[in-house]
Amino acid sequence: MKRIVVCGLSNRALGMFIEPILTDFAHENKIVGLLDTDDRRIELCKDSFPELFSIPSYNADQFNQMIKETNADTIVVTSRDDTHIDYILQGLEQDLTVITEKPMVTNANDAVRVMEAEQRSKGKVIVAFNYRYGAFHRKIKELILEGKIGRVTSVDLNWYIDTYHGASYFKRWNRNREYSGGLSIHKSSHHFDLVNWWLDQKPEEVFAYGALNYYGKDGEFNPSVADNRHCSTCQEKYNCQYYMRWSNRRNNIAVKDDHIKADNIEKSADNYTDYRPDACIFDHEIEIEDTYSAIVKYDKGALLNYSVNFSAPYEGYRLAINGTKGRIETTEYHEPSRISFPYPEQTIEYYPLFGAKETIHVVQNEGSHGGGDPLLQEDLFLGVDPNRSYQILAGAEAGAYSIAVGEAVWRSCKENKPFRINELLRSTIEIKYS
Known part of the structure; x- marks a missing residue:
C-alpha cells in the first residue's frame, strides 16, 4: 500500500491524481496528507472529496513534519512550477518516491540539483509526461x-x-x-x-x-494601453477580440477549457489567496x-x-x-x-x-x-x-x-x-x- 502525500492542491492535483487514487486505485494507494500554501485550497479540496475530511493538512514549511507524522513513502508534486524543486529535493532527502507534474523544474540548474540529489538518495523521481x-x-x-x-x-x-x-x-x-x-x-x-x-x-x-x-502591451488587439485590468471587471472587455471570441455580451459566458476547469474567474477571485486566472493578456509585465x-x-x-x-x-x-x-x-x-x-x-x-x-x-x-x-x-x-x-x-x-x-x-x-x-x-x- 503506497502512502501518498500531495504537495500543491491545483486543479491538476485534484483531477489527475487525487480523484483517480480515491476512485480507481484505492486498494493499493492511500492519501495520507495534503500540503498547500493556501488554506482555502485545502478547504476546497476537502469539500470536493469529503473522504479526505479527516486527512491531516500542512503548510509548505511543514514538509518534514508531514512525512514524519504520516509515514508517507510517496509524494505527488503538483504545485506551481517554480516550487517543484523544493518538494522534490525534500522528498529525495527523505528517500521517498517523488511523482512530479511536468515540467520537473523550471531551469537547468535545478535539474542538475535534482539529479545530484537522486544520486545520493534511495528514492527516485518520476515525471508525469502524459x-x-x-x-x-x-x-x-x-x-x-x-x-x-x-x-x-x-x-x-x-x-x-x-x-x-x-x-x-x-x-x-x-x-x-x-x-x-x-x-x-x-x-x-x-x-x-x-x-x-x-x-x-x-x-x-x-x-x-x-x-x-x-x-503584452504591444499586442495589436489591445483595446488600450493600460495595466491591472481583469476580465471579470474590465470595462473594455467587449472591445477585446480575444475575450469576445469565446464570450457573448448577453450572459457573459465563456467556453471553458480543461486548463481552466474550476479556476473560473468568479470562483478563483473569491476563494483563492493571491491568485486569479483573468489578468489582462496585454499587461506591461508580460x-x-x-x-x-x-x-x-x-x-x-x-x-x-x-x-x-x-x-x-x-x-x-x-x-x-x-x-x-x-x-x-x-x-x-x-x-x-x-x-x-x-x-x-x-x-x-x-x-x-x-x-x-x-x-x-x-x-x-x-x-x-x-x-x-x-x-x-x-x-x-x-x-x-x-x-x-x-x-x-x-x-x-x-x-x-x-x-x-x-x-x-x-x-x-x-x-x-x-x-x-x-x-x-x-x-x-x-x-x-x-
Whole structure:
C-alpha cells in the first residue's frame, strides 16, 4: 500500500491524481496528507472529496513534519512550477518516491540539483509526461522501434495553441518567467520530451528565435494601453477580440477549457489567496515569448525543426519524421469543440522509401490528453505495465533533458547564439546516466 502525500492542491492535483487514487486505485494507494500554501485550497479540496475530511493538512514549511507524522513513502508534486524543486529535493532527502507534474523544474540548474540529489538518495523521481502515453504517440514510438523508417534523420514538429488556450497562459502566473521558466519550458518541454523519447537520442545543441508577437502591451488587439485590468471587471472587455471570441455580451459566458476547469474567474477571485486566472493578456509585465522557432541537434545525427505559436486559429500539431528507410506523417486537430471547420480524422501516414504509402488507423483509448492520462495513472499507481515492451515512464534524466532544451531555446532567443545542452547541465547526466 503506497502512502501518498500531495504537495500543491491545483486543479491538476485534484483531477489527475487525487480523484483517480480515491476512485480507481484505492486498494493499493492511500492519501495520507495534503500540503498547500493556501488554506482555502485545502478547504476546497476537502469539500470536493469529503473522504479526505479527516486527512491531516500542512503548510509548505511543514514538509518534514508531514512525512514524519504520516509515514508517507510517496509524494505527488503538483504545485506551481517554480516550487517543484523544493518538494522534490525534500522528498529525495527523505528517500521517498517523488511523482512530479511536468515540467520537473523550471531551469537547468535545478535539474542538475535534482539529479545530484537522486544520486545520493534511495528514492527516485518520476515525471508525469502524459504526452508519451497518447495512442498516436505510442504507435509512432512502436513504428520507430520496429525499424519502419530506419535510422531517424530529421523531425519537423509544428505545434499550434489556439487563442483560448494560448491566452490562458498570459492571464496567470505562467506569464512570469520566474514562476514558469517561460513557455519554452512550461509548455514546450513536454514537446521536447516527446521527441527525445521517440528518437532515443540525446539533444546536444540548440539554436532558436523567439518573440512576443500577440500578447503584452504591444499586442495589436489591445483595446488600450493600460495595466491591472481583469476580465471579470474590465470595462473594455467587449472591445477585446480575444475575450469576445469565446464570450457573448448577453450572459457573459465563456467556453471553458480543461486548463481552466474550476479556476473560473468568479470562483478563483473569491476563494483563492493571491491568485486569479483573468489578468489582462496585454499587461506591461508580460515578458515571455509567445512564438518560437528552433533547431535541435541530436547526438546520433537527427535534427529537429520545431515551432510553436500560442495564438493560432485552432489547436493541434503537424508532425513528420524522416528516416533512412522512410517517413511518418500525422496531423492532430485538438479540442474539437473549439474548431469551427470540418477537419479530417487523425491517422498516421507511413511512406516507405521504396514502396506504396500506408495509412494507419490507430486504436484509441478514452481519457484526457489523447487517452494518455489513464494509462499514465495505471503505471504510477499499479506499477509499470509488464506487457509493454519498451520504456515509457519518465525519470529525472528525461525531465532534465526536456528542461535543458527549453532553457536553451529562450536563452538562444535572447543571446542570438547556439547553446550546448551539456554546458547547461554541467555534464551531470554523463556522471550517472551515461
